[in-house]
Amino acid sequence: DAGVTQSPTHLIKTRGQQVTLRCSPKSGHDTVSWYQQALGQGPQFIFQYYEEEERQRGNFPDRFSGHQFPNYSSELNVNALLLGDSALYLCASSLFPGGTTKYGYTFGSGTRLTVV
Amino acid sequence: AQSVTQPDIHITVSEGASLELRCNYSYGATPYLFWYVQSPGQGLQLLLKYFSGDTLVQGIKGFEAEFKRSQSSFNLRKPSVHWSDAAEYFCAVGAWTGFQKLVFGTGTRLLVSP
Numbered sequence: 001d002a003g004v005t006q007s008p009t010h011l012i013k014t015r016g017q018q019v020t021l022r023c024s025p026k027s028g029h030d031t032v033s034w035y036q037q038a039l040g041q042g043p044q045f046i047f048q049y050y051e052e053e054e055r056q057r058g059n060f061p062d063r064f065s066g067h068q069f070p071n072y073s074s075e076l077n078v079n080a081l082l083l084g085d086s087a088l089y090l091c092a093s094s095l096f097p098g099g100t101t102k103y104g105y106t107f108g109s110g111t112r113l114t115v116v
Numbered sequence: 117a118q119s120v121t122q123p124d125i126h127i128t129v130s131e132g133a134s135l136e137l138r139c140n141y142s143y144g145a146t147p148y149l150f151w152y153v154q155s156p157g158q159g160l161q162l163l164l165k166y167f168s169g170d171t172l173v174q175g176i177k178g179f180e181a182e183f184k185r186s187q188s189s190f191n192l193r194k195p196s197v198h199w200s201d202a203a204e205y206f207c208a209v210g211a212w213t214g215f216q217k218l219v220f221g222t223g224t225r226l227l228v229s230p
Contacts, residue, residue, distance in 0.1 A: 004159075033217065033218075035218075040222075040223075041222055041223070042120075042208075042220030042221050042222045042223050043160070043206070043218070044220070045218065045219070048217060090159055090160065092160075094216075104162055104165060105150075105162070107152075107159040107160040107161075108159050109157075109158055109159040110159050112157075
């Protein structure tokens with residue numbers, strides 16, 4: 001049973017560009033959350049999707065947007081990239097309403113984004 | 117607001133020695149608490165979680181954690197550390213606003229000396 005799959009694994013972009021990261025949740029999971037992990041820091045919550053709608057959002061600007069598809073997969077889009085957006089972006093899937101079910105959260109290995 | 121504090125940035129332990137990683141949380145209601153481990157370049161793997169009931173929680177890889185409400189702590193322990201335990205460890209609290217999100221601490225890097 002595949003876990004959470006994220007693509008690409010690594011990405012280098014130039015300041016001002018736009019980027020799209022992708023996530024396929026664990027089979028049976030219907031909720032996808034995105035986290036940003038800067039170097040030497042803990043993951044920071046970006047937003048969460050359920051039933052193709054953004055359900056809650058962390059303290060991130062509108063440059064960060066997302067989407068969830070009918071098959072529960074998700075995309076994270078970042079516009080007008082800044083150097084400070086360089087980080088590991090983690091996708092976590094779970095079963096509604098969150099990780100307190102016995103299935104908990106399953107994290108992907110992440111996408112390492114470098115902005116130059 | 118919810119927050120998690122991991123006061124130790126780095127800890128070095130000799131192989132075979134015992135380990136305790138500290139975690140303090142701030143949350144207004146009954147907390148849902150988690151410990152995750154992250155190896156270099158990898159995602160997060162769940163070690164254990166506490167929702168309710170017995171305050172001593174057993175996890176994978178021989179880890180355990182004890183929830184102490186009076187101290188707002190959820191410290192992670194292991195009686196005998198193996199070299200393969202070297203990694204970054206994150207404590208997190210599950211915060212509810214209709215849906216749940218995780219609030220993480222800044223992590224503790226565990227180094228294991230031979």
